[in-house]
């Protein structure tokens with residue numbers, strides 16, 4: 001196999017003094033550097049409003065690295081290597097809508113291009129709040145940085161949130177397309193950088209035994225759970241304007257649905273893979289906003305204990321207005337109207353303050369036509385053979401099926417066979433998602449990035465839900481009432497309404513069993 005190493009380039013990180021840059025991006029770059037995956041001509045220029053020298057920036061990044069590196073990368077950090085890497089980091093202070101500051105930025109970039117062998121390749125990363133995406137990119141174009149001048153390339157990575165509804169996402173896309181070519185734009189969704197998410201396609205299309213049964217003839221329904229045990233913590237200001245559907249469903253969960261449901265691509269390249277994902281998103285039946293309650297459940301957490309921590313209710317969290325109706329939990333029954341999946345519900349759920357942090361895709365297979373082996377468990381209408389793709393935290397693939405319990409009588413019990421990444425490949429082989437994505441962007445591989453039509457289709461379906469909720473709230477407001485938003489105690493699996501959503505079809509949520517509990 002050819003080793004994928006990055007070409008020389010200068011990466012400019014907007015929002016360099018923020019949490020994402022310090023906790024995720026720079027540690028990921030450092031880890032790439034340690035694995036010799038970056039070119040000698042690699043340089044980083046951090047840009048933000050906070051006044052700082054290069055030295056202070058290096059110190060701050062170093063501090064964040066010492067604090068979090070072991071958690072994120074499963075190994076302690078090597079100080080000597082860090083000192084060498086730190087020399088390639090620079091910092092520039094400036095506003096995001098200040099022309100003079102961008103002239104200074106352009107001059108600094110030219111200086112670094114001359115001093116380091118970057119070959120004029122520039123990667124701009126928007127790691128700022130979304131309200132400055134437009135001014136930053138407009139100014140980049142104004143000062144002549146949107147396109148490479150010589151033989152080099154210029155690319156732009158855009159962090160989430162990419163819009164807050166269909167209209168704003170379209171507007172942002174229109175704005176970016178006036179300044180950049182679509183091939184230059186890398187909309188990031190860090191879930192696509194996760195090894196286990198990439199493995200969904202390898203598992204499905206790299207093996208002969210699963211794909212033949214991956215369809216409506218054999219699959220009864222599909223469940224996708226993205227659970228977090230933490231509450232909103234100190235991110236209330238951002239979260240309250242977003243809610244679970246914008247924060248998690250529009251992006252990460254829609255991507256998981258697309259990868260689980262898509263047809264095989266013609267070849268494994270960016271356009272073919274994304275064409276197939278787009279076909280899935282297009283096939284998701286648009287819901288009538290008036291019927292939103294039939295398909296979607298939302299709820300907010302109340303105080304409780306989750307993941308061993310006492311969590312105050314959402315309304316008591318920092319920065320949350322006491323009358324907030326922002327959802328911290330969503331469950332949605334999706335219908336995919338295509339040849340493969342017609343009639344197979346896809347139930348997706350996500351929430352904060354749930355019992356544990358776990359992400360998994362469960363393929364629930366049809367039951368046999370006759371259930372001979374009556375036992376307490378097997379008799380119920382809900383026992384299915386199932387396949388669990390455990391995305392995190394204990395990355396694995398688990399096949400659940402029935403077996404005869406040894407003994408003189410015929411007792412049947414559900415058992416499992418599993419493949420565990422850490423046993424097969426060792427403990428520290430799973431890199432942080434950002435590493436893979438940063439490397440891909442430097443290599444010009446956009447397979448794991450979101451194309452314009454993907455983000456807009458996902459927003460289209462989510463916007464139907466938002467409209468439905470808006471209509472409900474408006475009706476109540478006119479009657480002088482407030483929304484009776486279902487509550488769930490922190491540390492439970494969401495509101496009863498979510499169970500009802502499945503019970504309606506004779507289904508129930510598959511409760512994740514983590515490896516230490518198996």
Ligand code: BG6
Pocket residue numbers: 160228247248
């Ligand atoms: C982010 C959301 O995109 O994903 C956060 O904004 C969430 O609210 C996070 O906590 C979850 O990511 P992961 O990789 O920890 O599952």
